[in-house]
Amino acid sequence: MNLLSFAVKNLKRRKSRTLLTMAGVVIAVAVLFSLLSISSGYEQQLTREMDSLGFHLLAVPKGCPYEAASLIIHGGVFPKYLSGEDLARVKAMEGVDFASPLLLHQIVKNSTPHIIYGIDPNDITGLKPSWKVSGRYFESWETRVMVVGKILAEREDLGVGSVLPFGPDQESFTIVGVLERTGGEDDNFHFIPLSEAQRVFGKENRITAIAVRVHDIRRIAEISRDLETIPDVQVITMAQVAGTIMNLVGSARTLLYTVIVIAICISGGGIINSLLMSVNERTREFGMLKAIGASGLDIGFLVLYETLIITTLGGILGIVVAVIVSGFIEGFVRNAIPYAPSGSLFSFEPALVLIALVFSIVLGLICGIYPAIRSGRLSPMETIREGFL
Numbered sequence: 001m002n003l004l005s006f007a008v009k010n011l012k013r014r015k016s017r018t019l020l021t022m023a024g025v026v027i028a029v030a031v032l033f034s035l036l037s038i039s040s041g042y043e044q045q046l047t048r049e050m051d052s053l054g055f056h057l058l059a060v061p062k063g064c065p066y067e068a069a070s071l072i073i074h075g076g077v078f079p080k081y082l083s084g085e086d087l088a089r090v091k092a093m094e095g096v097d098f099a100s101p102l103l104l105h106q107i108v109k110n111s112t113p114h115i116i117y118g119i120d121p122n123d124i125t126g127l128k129p130s131w132k133v134s135g136r137y138f139e140s141w142e143t144r145v146m147v148v149g150k151i152l153a154e155r156e157d158l159g160v161g162s163v164l165p166f167g168p169d170q171e172s173f174t175i176v177g178v179l180e181r182t183g184g185e186d187d188n189f190h191f192i193p194l195s196e197a198q199r200v201f202g203k204e205n206r207i208t209a210i211a212v213r214v215h216d217i218r219r220i221a222e223i224s225r226d227l228e229t230i231p232d233v234q235v236i237t238m239a240q241v242a243g244t245i246m247n248l249v250g251s252a253r254t255l256l257y258t259v260i261v262i263a264i265c266i267s268g269g270g271i272i273n274s275l276l277m278s279v280n281e282r283t284r285e286f287g288m289l290k291a292i293g294a295s296g297l298d299i300g301f302l303v304l305y306e307t308l309i310i311t312t313l314g315g316i317l318g319i320v321v322a323v324i325v326s327g328f329i330e331g332f333v334r335n336a337i338p339y340a341p342s343g344s345l346f347s348f349e350p351a352l353v354l355i356a357l358v359f360s361i362v363l364g365l366i367c368g369i370y371p372a373i374r375s376g377r378l379s380p381m382e383t384i385r386e387g388f389l
Contacts, residue, residue: 007305017274018310024270025314025360026321031259033322033356034329041347055100055127055211056220059090059227062234081206082232089230090210095223097215100127101207103197107167114152116190118197127211128186135160135177138193145196147177149187166190167200264363271307271367300373307368308361315360319353 011018061080082101090099103118119127121140138145146166148158158164158175166173173192181187198204212235214223224235289299322329326346 004305007302007309010302011306011309017277021271021274022310022314022317024266025311025363026318028264028266028363029315029318029356029360030322030325032359033319033352034326035257036352036355037322037326037346037348038329040349040352041345044347045345055213056237057212057214057224057227058236059086059099059210059212059230059233060208060236062232081203081208082210083207084205086230086232087207087210090212090227090233093223093226095214095216095219095226097213098123098126099213100211101194102209102211103194103201103203103206104208105197105201105203114190115188116192116197116201118194119191120194123211126213130182131186132180133177134180135175138176138191140193140195142176142193143196144171144173145176145192146173147179147191148175149179149189149191150181151187152189153178169200171200268363268367271310271363272371303371304365304368307371308364311360311364311367312357315357318360319356323348 059082061082084101087099087101090096100120100123105116105118107114107116121138124131124137133147135147138147146164148156153159153175156164158178160175160178162175164173164175165171179186179191192200194207198206210233212223212227214220220237224237227233227235289302330345
């Protein structure tokens, strides 16, 4: 007796019940795979963004929470500033390789927020080592010049030589360079000389943050403590920024784990209920099989094979469903988690596919064991007699 082919035929005969049982598995596996993919992809993109930065520490105004650093990195602004005197003291600290002042500002144009990044042109290479630009960078002595990110340039139809009305007084700024695509938030920013940003927005001698690179990365903790002796300065390391963001992601992950547990319980309960009902309805069939020589073990394996087929196919379909709706899920996550890293948040790794498939198979084994044992213990004469009643 070929139990596997017999199990397939049995499932085909009960298509409605098979599909409904499989649907529960699809939902559970799709949720699991989506969570694992989002979690892995988010961490990878966040690590990539952290690695692309040319600095180790970020000095921000004292009293700002760690989340303020992530706002700065992704273009957010807040109403606290450091001064030129703070910058000078940071630069004078022992162990500091370079300290670059940053001033971020936001304007709204046609109901769309635009982020302006004031940067010292002399520090561009150290601050943004991965940058490549079509055209050129601006010089520190230049006025009314700008470099724009690639996505911003495409969206606003800007190129090298374009003139853009800019700032509260709508001054004419000339685009001297367009960044090549970085895959990060820089693709959406306006970049102008720091002195110009301070002048245009009336923030003379004010800076939003100071990006610091140290001589010896092993001394980061020591240098951080030294920098925080400056009265107005609070120091945040990139590890703290990443850790803070991942704590926020962890909170969301806990909620999603709860959803997964609920989905698994519903799916497992549905599978067990469906199988037990199937066993009760098929008592005559099992009795006839035993009457012609099938053992209780054969009957048990038949039910177990049917369960594994349902859960394995459900697992594969669940992964496919997760891939198909990944764009929708990613959009939801980006709306739920502000300042999420750019790039795809979904990570379709073979290991994640394997985990999802193993999960579906294990789910089938767990849910199929009791119905298989119960069906294997049925008495041939009782099952045949009950089948005719």
